């Protein structure tokens with residue numbers, strides 16, 4: 001047991017944080033060695049298992065990430081952009097693999113993560129599930145096979161607490177469609193339509209977001225032509241799929257050279 005890779009979970013009280021704690025503790029493939037929350041959080045100092053309403057897991061929640069990361073071989077981080085940038089620098093300092101699931105990252109955040117990846121392994125993906133990463137590949141292939149008579153529209157749906165839009169997954173799918181077509185997503189993307197928009201622009205890649213209830217995550221990629229449509233769909237019903245992917249990435253990263261990777265690298269897709 002002591003020779004299994006030690007993993008720290010950041011944002012341990014969050015929806016994904018708690019799922020990660022359960023997944024790692026039950027995996028038999030890694031040890032949970034730390035749980036991080038922000039200073040002042042009500043769970044600081046408590047055993048994470050007890051704080052989650054179960055039995056003790058022998059790991060107290062801390063607000064000192066650097067001390068926790070120094071004891072770990074990997075950090076799994078599903079938090080928020082500002083926190084993830086801070087954790088990227090600290091994980092690199094500790095030479096721990098940093099698995100980043102956080103979405104809503106902007107160019108300035110990505111530049112800091114890229115800098116950290118010069119010193120340590122970073123695995124980052126807007127969606128860590130096997131099914132979505134397969135869907136990304138399929139989207140790229142279909143977009144490459146179809147011309148611009150086929151309009152591409154991506155529709156994503158998530159729970160009412162999600163704070164960023166479009167989802168990280170929708171952006172992955174949009175990027176895959178753009179790559180398949182040989183265009184730049186930033187130039188082709190049309191999201192958040194409202195008012196007198198005019199007719200759809202040929203070649204646009206549309207993205208629309210739905211927010212409601214407890215939807216875990218649903219993504220449709222619609223290829224719509226005159227007289228027919230092809231629709232690719234992924235429906236997540238359990239956050240365990242993301243946690244399993246993140247754990248797989250943390251283990252895969254143990255053998256990798258410093259640099260930035262994604263789930264395609266981890267899954268060999």
Ligand SMILES: NC(=O)C1=CN([C@@H]2O[C@H](COP(=O)(O)OP(=O)(O)OC[C@H]3O[C@@H](n4cnc5c(N)ncnc54)[C@H](OP(=O)(O)O)[C@@H]3O)[C@@H](O)[C@H]2O)C=CC1
Nearest residue numbers: 011014015016037038078079083101102103126127128242
């Ligand atoms: N890539 C993937 O496969 C997936 C990605 N995600 C992404 O993961 C992220 C988290 O999602 P979710 O778990 O639903 O969100 P939650 O809001 O439930 O959890 C986020 C957690 O991070 C904590 N946090 C924020 N800032 C800090 C900080 N500075 N230090 C320590 N902890 C901090 C929050 O604490 P507090 O409440 O105090 O702010 C909270 O506990 C989102 O960006 C989401 O899009 C989600 C699912 C899958």
Ligand SMILES: O=C(O)C1=N[C@H](C(=O)O)C[C@H](O)C1
Nearest residue numbers: 103126127162167168169217
């Ligand atoms: O916030 C979520 O919940 C999710 N976020 C990711 C995203 O932005 O795509 C992945 C998943 O869909 C759940």
